[in-house]
Amino acid sequence: MTTLSPSPEVTVFHDKRTGSLQYVVADPAAKTCVIIDPVYDYDEKSGQTWTENADRILGFVAERGYSVAWILDTHPHADHFSAAPYLKEKLGAPMATGAYVTGVQKLWADFYNWPDFPQDGSQWDHLFHAGDTFSVGGLTGYVMHSPGHTLASITYVIGDAAFIHDTIFQPDSGTARADFPGGSAAALWESMQAILALPPETRLFTGHDYMPAGRDVTWQSSIAEQLATNVHLSRYKTREDFIAAREARDATLPMPKLILHALQVNINGGRLPAPEANGRRYLKIPVDLLSRGSGE
Incomplete structure (x- = not known):
């Protein structure tokens, strides 16, 4: 697909705790928007959850008088809980992600020893496949x-805006790690080439x-800027060089501090565990599953 429709209005909400960028992408003329990658706040030290990030988005949508067509996640996040179910409860909009989430569900249901966990993506209202289209107003x-x-990562292209999640970062930060279960530096290279060919x-x-x-938080870049100045893409210009450098770098990185907390929530569509008999919810943490990184 090479023809872009008009530019959407893009509003960003930055969560300093996790470095996450959440987006409201709108057709202002139609008063319609989608929400991408909303954060449900969680403090791993106390186990406390709250809704500050999601409530900021709700306030913005209400102030603008927008209807919400979709609540979208790009992939099951390893560093924050998804606020999609909370926003669906408040807004009535459907939740969606990529159909490839089922591969991540299969991996992590096994890691958490959940043989009865639904691994068909039914936790979302809709699963998108590559090439599927959707409307945001006009x-x-x-x-x-x-x-x-x-395995599950998808990119949403809306008009002239592409939401590239954790594939390519800002030019001074390089590219995403590819060492999570199901990750692949070779697949990441191919995905980046497709994005840069937009x-x-x-x-x-x-x-x-x-x-x-x-520096101050930033979130937008251009294809030309990424090709010319991205600290990985401008240095490692062949598939082989990039894969070698990405894998060497990944071997030194500690895992995100919330990965074991977040995946059990996010493979369930962002839903917290059900309360047990005493009324409390509990997370389950597998021990000695992941590497801590040689450079830690």
Whole structure:
């Protein structure tokens, strides 16, 4: 697909705790929007959850008078809980993600020893396949499968804006790690090539920004900027060089501090565990499952 429809209005909400970038993508003329990758707040030290990030989005949508067509996740996140179910409860909008989430569900249901866990993606109202299209008011969106960071990762292209999640970061931060279960540096390379082959006017919006060297948060880049200045893409220009560098780098990285907390929630569509007989909810943490990284 090479023809882009008009530019959507893109509003970003940055969560400093996790470095996550959440988006409201709107057709203002139609008063319609989608929400991408909303964060449900969680503190791993206390086990407390709250809804500050999602409530900011709700306030913005209400202020603008937007109806919400979709609540979208790009993949099951490893560093925050998804607020999609909370927003669906408040807004009535359907939740969707990529159909490839079933592969992640199969992996992690086994890791958590959940043989009866539904692994068919039925936790979402809709599952998108590569090439599927959807509408945001008068804007057209479509879906790309972008594996590598995870098996399930997808990119949403809405008008001239592509939401590239954890595949390519801002140019001074490089590219996503590919060492999570089901990840692949080779698949990540192919996914990045597909994103960078989008029409040159495409605006790229990343899923996280960690503000290296203390700079201000940023979230938008261009294809030309990424090709010329991304610290990985401008240096490792062949598939073989990139894979070698990405795998060497990943071997030194500690796992995200919330990965074992978050995956059990996010493979369940962002739903917290059901309360037990005493009324409390409990997370389940597998021991000695993941590597801690040689550079930790």
